[in-house]
Amino acid sequence: MNIFQLKCFCKTVKYGGVTLAAEKLFITQPAVSKQLKLLEGEIGEKLYFKRGGKLVLTSIGDKVYHKASEIIRLFDALENNLNVEGDFTGEISVGCGPLGARFILPEIIKEFIGLCPEMNVSIFECESSEINTFLKTDVIDIALGFKPLKPDDMIKFEKLFSSRLVAICSSSLELPSKKIEITDILSFPFISYPPNSPIKYLLEPYLSKKETNIVLNSRSSETIIQYVQQGFGVSIVPQLLIRFLQPKDIHTIALDEEFWIDFGLFLDKAKFLQEGQLKFIELVKKQLMEAN
Secondary structure (H helix, E strand, O other): OOHHHHHHHHHHHHHOOHHHHHHHHOOOHHHHHHHHHHHHHHHOOOOEEEEOOEEEEOHHHHHHHHHHHHHHHHHHHHHHHOOOOOOOOEEEEEEEOHHHHHHHHHHHHHHHHHHOOOEEEEEEEOOHHHHHHHHHOOOOOEEEEEOOOOOOOOEEEEEEEEEEEEEEEEOOOOOOOOEEOHHHHOOOOEEEOOOOOHHHHHHHHHHHHOOOOEEEEOOOHHHHHHHHHOOOOEEEEEHHHHHHHOOOOEEEEEEOOOOEEEEEEEEEOOOOOOHHHHHHHHHHHHHHHHHO
16 A cells, blocks of 8 residues: 555546546546456455446545545645655645625735745636536635535535624614614615524524515625615624624614624645645634734
8 A cells, every 4th residue: 555546546536437547647537447346455345336427435435535644734734844854845725705805815815924934826807606616626716605505525614703794774764773673674675684694594593484575686795785785684793793894874783683694714635735735724713813
C-alpha cells in the first residue's frame, strides 16, 4: 500500500469513477484502475461497487476512504512543511456571497498577503446553495457562508459565529420601536426568501399558519433591503448585514422571539489542503471568532 494508491482511491470516490479521477490526477484511466485493484488486493476486500451507474462504498471502503483522506492531508502538509518556514506558495480560491466579499474578507486577505506574499488569492462570489457543488468540483478550495439547510456527508461546516434575525421596514412605516411579534410583522406586505433558504426554513412554521401577503421573493438579503427601502414591504434579515451595510431609510426592530442563523466555514472533507491554504483558514477563524 502506498500514498499514490490512496490518492487514486480517494479521487475515484470523490468524482464518482475512474474517468474524472484520472483526469484530475493527470494519468490514464487504466493506470487508476490498476492502482485500485492493487489496493483492494492488499486490503483483501472489495472497497466499492457500482449501482445504477453510481459508485457505492462498502463498509470497509468507507473506513478506508476517511482514513486515507486524513493520511493524504497529513502527507501533503509534511511536504509543505519541508519548505522554509513561512515560505508559502500556491493559490487559494475562496467562495462566498457579496457580504463576505465586501465586508468580511478584505481585512483577512490583507493580513494573509502580508504573511504569504507568494500565495495567489481568488474570490469566487456564489450563493450559499451553490457552495457544496463548487467545493466538490474543485472550483473553490474553501467557502464562507450561512449554515445550509441539509448537511452533506462530504462537506464539513464549522460555525464561526451566529447572527440574530431582525425585522426591517421603511423608515416611513410606523412600527414598534423596540420589539415586535413575528405574527405582527407578517401582517404587512412581506418580502420573503425562496424555499431553499435557511431563513425561509426558520420562518416557515409562521408563514404556514398565517395568510401572509408575500409581494416578492429574493435569495439575496441585500436585494431585499433595497426593496424594503423603496417601500415594497417589510422583511426579516440577519442583523449582521444591517451592521455592515448601515442602510439609510431602514428601521430595524427586534423580534419578540429570538431567531439565530449560523455563519461559518465550509470545507470539502476529501480535499487535500496545502499549508498556505491552511494558514488562510487559521486567519479566518482567528479574525471572525475574535470579532464576534
